Amino acid sequence: MPKIRVGIIGSGGVAQWGHIPAYKKLKGVEVLAICDPRVEVAEEVAKRNSIPYVFKDYKELLKLKEIRAVSICTPNYLHKEAAVAALSAGKDVLCEKPMATSAKEAEKMVKAAQEAGRILMIGLNNRFRSEVQALKRLIKEGELGDIYYAKCGWLRRRGIPGLGSWFTEEAKSGGGPLIDLGVHMIDLAWYLMGCPKAHSVTASAYQKFAPQISSVIYDTEDFSCGIIKFKGQATLFFETSWALNIKEELLYSEVYGTKGGARLDPLEIYSEKNGILIDICPKVKPLSGHQEEVRHFIECIKRKKKPISPGEEGWEVMKLLDAIYESAEKGREVIVG
Numbered sequence: 001m002p003k004i005r006v007g008i009i010g011s012g013g014v015a016q017w018g019h020i021p022a023y024k025k026l027k028g029v030e031v032l033a034i035c036d037p038r039v040e041v042a043e044e045v046a047k048r049n050s051i052p053y054v055f056k057d058y059k060e061l062l063k064l065k066e067i068r069a070v071s072i073c074t075p076n077y078l079h080k081e082a083a084v085a086a087l088s089a090g091k092d093v094l095c096e097k098p099m100a101t102s103a104k105e106a107e108k109m110v111k112a113a114q115e116a117g118r119i120l121m122i123g124l125n126n127r128f129r130s131e132v133q134a135l136k137r138l139i140k141e142g143e144l145g146d147i148y149y150a151k152c153g154w155l156r157r158r159g160i161p162g163l164g165s166w167f168t169e170e171a172k173s174g175g176g177p178l179i180d181l182g183v184h185m186i187d188l189a190w191y192l193m194g195c196p197k198a199h200s201v202t203a204s205a206y207q208k209f210a211p212q213i214s215s216v217i218y219d220t221e222d223f224s225c226g227i228i229k230f231k232g233q234a235t236l237f238f239e240t241s242w243a244l245n246i247k248e249e250l251l252y253s254e255v256y257g258t259k260g261g262a263r264l265d266p267l268e269i270y271s272e273k274n275g276i277l278i279d280i281c282p283k284v285k286p287l288s289g290h291q292e293e294v295r296h297f298i299e300c301i302k303r304k305k306k307p308i309s310p311g312e313e314g315w316e317v318m319k320l321l322d323a324i325y326e327s328a329e330k331g332r333e334v335i336v337g
């Protein structure tokens, strides 16, 4: 089989510690090109990783016929533009989370993938963790019964990413901790619940730390929480912060069904057999979600498989995030469109 050659769009943090090392570990895969308007950064990354081509503009990278697929590792507001251009140029796309800054943008990406007949996979790396895949399998086999409640959170006491960079500028990020961290946790819970259709959202968002920082642009929320109700009656509670007066950082994902409940980090299952309460601690070899995500993307290209985290599901998650922000702004329940 000929080598699969990939291009990296955006040479910042996640490209350097996530995508490039993951591609380099795979046999039959070559990172052929990288691009970034900060061309000096791209050049340095290319040198360190023996990447032959460096561009300032991703449109130049997309002209390389040998490139079969790209990873989009740019700030959030550029995901849609770069993904649509790459898909239209006939490339398969692995796009970082959040898929976009709105459901409207996500829809355009999905349509572009469908029209081009190319893969659009979203970098929801938590889905690919080995304990998540193990739990998903147990859920599919009916171990938890019908899941009717889930709760998740990623609460940082103080952990505002790239303060003053695109991360804290709403126009470029699309929002704060909800779209940055909450997207991981809400997606993970929703995935484990079996991706039910959403009905409504009631949420709050607060900006209590941002007004204290006037030296840089910081106009996103710093905490949000809420409840999502699904059409099949299930409920998901979430909470997420970049800054909150909490004792320490807290990360959790829990799902509760008629036969059993489960939590992650580490994976534990709680059920009852013959009137006896049983706790199960499955032994799962830990595998990095980022490495597995990239391995799966290449596998999907080789075997023409539908990804575990397809653009269509990323779009559904973006609809949830839009509804959460709308509910927080209007101060009332919002029906998910």
Ligand SMILES: NC(=O)c1ccc[n+]([C@@H]2O[C@H](COP(=O)([O-])OP(=O)(O)OC[C@H]3O[C@@H](n4cnc5c(N)ncnc54)[C@H](O)[C@@H]3O)[C@@H](O)[C@H]2O)c1
Pocket: 009, 010, 011, 012, 013, 014, 015, 035, 036, 037, 038, 041, 057, 058, 072, 073, 074, 075, 076, 078, 096, 097, 098, 123, 125, 165, 180
């Ligand atoms: N899945 C995860 O765990 C994870 C972790 C971190 C970041 N991310 C996501 O990855 C994306 C990038 O985050 P990051 O932390 O690497 O940010 P970053 O700011 O470190 O890197 C972004 C890079 O994109 C470049 N860029 C800007 N405009 C560009 C353009 N038009 N073409 C090409 N490159 C351009 C910037 O110059 C910068 O080097 C974001 O969407 C973020 O949410 C995901």
